[in-house]
Amino acid sequence: MTAPKTGRSATVTETLPPVRRAVIFDLDGVLVDSFAVMNEAFALAYEEVVGEGPAPFEEYRRHLGRYFPDIMRIMGLPLEMEEPFVRESYRLAHRVPVFEGIVELLLTLRVRGLRLAVATGKSGPRARSLLEQLGLLPFFAHVIGSDEVEHPKPAPDIVLHALDLLGLPAEQAIMVGDAPTDLASAQGAGVTSAAALWAVSDVDELLAARPAAVLRRPADLLALCRSVPRD
Known part of the structure; x- marks a missing residue:
């Protein structure tokens, strides 16, 4: 960016x-x-839990600073996204x-x-x-x-x-x-x-x-x- x-x-x-x-x-x-890595982790978590389709990362980014579960509640997304998001964030951390x-x-x-x-x-x-x-x-x-x-x-x-x-x-x-x-x-x-x-x-x-x-x-x-x- x-x-x-x-x-x-x-x-x-x-x-x-x-x-x-x-x-x-x-x-x-x-x-x-970390935004590129965060975007990729968010997209993978969204696909895994919600399904195919564009992941609303720009809306997610507007809430940054908050705790991930709180953002999910605000956006009306499943809290189950946290596990794959965190997993992928760890996996991709070397690219930050x-x-x-x-x-x-x-x-x-x-x-x-x-x-x-x-x-x-x-x-x-x-x-x-x-x-x-x-x-x-x-x-x-x-x-x-x-x-x-x-x-x-x-x-x-x-x-x-x-x-x-x-x-x-x-x-x-x-x-x-x-x-x-x-x-x-x-x-x-x-x-x-x-x-x-x-x-x-x-x-x-x-x-x-x-x-x-x-x-x-x-x-x-x-x-x-x-x-x-x-x-």
């Missing part, structure tokens, strides 16, 4: 506190470009690329002393497996899946759980997401929300969620995350 050509620098739409101690990332569409600039971003944030976490619509085991396969897992202090909180996104539970594990107040963290559900979860938890545009298909919908910051490329986040002072 081609990222939208929307410029280069971050646009900050509110005054942000000068020091962040942690960044919480969504996974799909922020760290990794990391977005350009992400590794450099994570390295720089770690050097600056920030702690990193992932809060994803995926299940925890699947998210950790994918990150480990891609060599990214060591960057993160915690990786939390939607199956590991009572109420998944857009509820704030997953972000609040990340803050609890990190041992930080909301004002010292920022969350980066590519879906309105990510931003709603961050905002509900009192965490500064940042919209990642490098793989977004509907920029207007994401901006309508009123993120505190807009990131047009991964490196833009660095302007909001200076080095953490040593205590």
Whole structure:
């Protein structure tokens, strides 16, 4: 997928506190470009459970950020699609690329002393497996899946759980997401929300969620995350 050509620098739409101690990332569409693999896994699961015909992946994609069973309920599709979808996602995981600039971003944030976490619509085991396969897992202090909180996104539970594990107040963290559900979860938890545009298909919908910051490329986040002072 081609990222939208929307410029280069971050646009900050509110005054942000000068020091962040942690960044919480969504996974799909922020760290990794998993949409092609997701599309294939969804189509195979749809054919296996529902039958032949075009799988409604574009509608599915509009709900990304939510837990897979919740998306099935919203779309009126059988929950039985989860097993083949997860199976195929594991099988195809080796084809998921990391977005350009992400590794450099994570390295720089770690050097600056920030702690990193992932809060994803995926299940925890699947998210950790994918990150480990891609060599990214060591960057993160915690990786939390939607199956590991009572109420998944857009509820704030997953972000609040990340803050609890990190041992930080909301004002010292920022969350980066590519879906309105990510931003709603961050905002509900009192965490500064940042919209990642490098793989977004509907920029207007994401901006309508009123993120505190807009990131047009991964490196833009660095302007909001200076080095953490040593205590």
